[in-house]
Amino acid sequence: MSYLNWKLKNFSGKSWLWAGHISELAETGDYQCVEMANERALIIRGEDCVVRAFHNVCRHRGSRVLDSAEGMCKSVISCPFHGWSYNLDGSLRGAAKASTFPALDREKWGLKPLEMEIWHGFVFVRFKPGLQPSVANLLDRFDEEISRYLHVDLLQTAPIECTSPENINWKSIRDVDNEGYHVPRAHPSLNDLYGNKYYDEPFVNGVSRSYAPFNEGSGRLWSVRHYKKMIDKFTSPYNELPRAWLYIGIFPNFVLGFYPDSVIFYQEIPFSVKETVIRGATYKRAEENRTMRLARYLSERIDATAMAEDRQLSIMWYEAMKSCAYEGVMLSDLEYGVRTHHDALREILPVMSQEIEPPRGMVAESNN
Numbered sequence: 506m507s508y509l510n511w512k513l514k515n516f517s518g519k520s521w522l523w524a525g526h527i528s529e530l531a532e533t534g535d536y537q538c539v540e541m542a543n544e545r546a547l548i549i550r551g552e553d554c555v556v557r558a559f560h561n562v563c564r565h566r567g568s569r570v571l572d573s574a575e576g577m578c579k580s581v582i583s584c585p586f587h588g589w590s591y592n593l594d595g596s597l598r599g600a601a602k603a604s605t606f607p608a609l610d611r612e613k614w615g616l617k618p619l620e621m622e623i624w625h626g627f628v629f630v631r632f633k634p635g636l637q638p639s640v641a642n643l644l645d646r647f648d649e650e651i652s653r654y655l656h657v658d659l660l661q662t663a664p665i666e667c668t669s670p671e672n673i674n675w676k677s678i679r680d681v682d683n684e685g686y687h688v689p690r691a692h693p694s695l696n697d698l699y700g701n702k703y704y705d706e707p708f709v710n711g712v713s714r715s716y717a718p719f720n721e722g723s724g725r726l727w728s729v730r731h732y733k734k735m736i737d738k739f740t741s742p743y744n745e746l747p748r749a750w751l752y753i754g755i756f757p758n759f760v761l762g763f764y765p766d767s768v769i770f771y772q773e774i775p776f777s778v779k780e781t782v783i784r785g786a787t788y789k790r791a792e793e794n795r796t797m798r799l800a801r802y803l804s805e806r807i808d809a810t811a812m813a814e815d816r817q818l819s820i821m822w823y824e825a826m827k828s829c830a831y832e833g834v835m836l837s838d839l840e841y842g843v844r845t846h847h848d849a850l851r852e853i854l855p856v857m858s859q860e861i862e863p864p865r866g867m868v869a870e871s872n873n
């Protein structure tokens with residue numbers, strides 16, 4: 506692994522990782538597993554109803570103790586390798602053939618706890634003490650605005666989905682997503698929905714905001730026209746939800762989207778310099794009726810179109826840097842999302858300020 510990738514993975518471990526919604530952990534024994542940059546987390550509701558997070562690493566020889574993305578453990582977590590078992594609070598219940606080991610303290614040899622925070626019902630974990638403050642602190646300047654989307658009810662989950670690996674560096678995907686200057690030209694449906702007043706704000710203290718109030722009028726495209734029609738039919742209290750999409754970006758690779766019909770997230774996970782997986786999920790309203798379901802279907806359709814368009818832009822942006830004619834960029838004031846994201850990247854990776862790529866094996870020295 507290059508030093509650059511190591512440092513990025515090291516940083517990723519210190520930043521918050523989205524681990525789901527509390528509605529996915531409603532019953533005793535319900536669990537979620539997430540992973541990033543070689544680290545694995547297990548979040549589980551105990552018999553005392555407390556939700557806890559652990560490293561998904563057996564204390565015997567390090568196997569995952571749970572191997573599914575989600576599920577329910579009746580009363581015991583049993584490691585699939587040699588059968589060590591753990592209570593739902595993470596303490597060791599027992600080792601298989603215990604007499605062949607020295608006496609094992611149940612707490613000391615329990616699953617290693619992990620830092621976890623539940624914010625507006627959304628569960629975050631991180632693997633190492635972070636560079637960032639708590640999620641609540643990080644997002645507190647948006648709390649009032651986000652509450653306008655979340656106060657009406659609890660959300661229900663849709664499964665977290667991952668794309669198959671894209672042959673793109675993760676930053677190329679993020680660079681495209683970090684600015685809305687391309688919306689009028691590249692995203693006809695988004696432009697029809699909110700192109701007139703959409704704007705991005707720069708990353709400040711690791712968080713950015715983009716606000717997309719809907720255009721006046723009914724909409725030119727079929728999906729936009731019908732989406733707005735469905736939103737117009739929302740009844741109380743959902744008709745008070747903002748007629749706007751709000752995006753909150755969390756450095757380095759994470760976006761939350763708040764819509765009248767749903768809440769979404771997406772996150773780029775780098776597998777290597779050239780490979781990225783995008784994970785994401787849509788959360789629907791718990792009291793979703795037919796009209797709201799149709800609205801969510803239409804917003805997902807609009808989003809899917811925009812994602813396919815962004816994917817193509819990311820491929821073209823990634824290949825641009827390989828051309829001998831490429832001389833760097835000229836950024837508009839409407840692209841300060843890109844600029845401020847790179848400012849933050851340069852802070853943790855000074856080597857990125859160099860005009861010429863250092864020779865292989867010299868990245869660590871160049872980064873000092």
Ligand code: FES
Nearest residue numbers: 563565566584587
């Ligand atoms: S690695 Fe889990 S029981 Fe051996």
Ligand SMILES: [Fe+2]
Nearest residue numbers: 681682692815
């Ligand atoms: Fe885009």
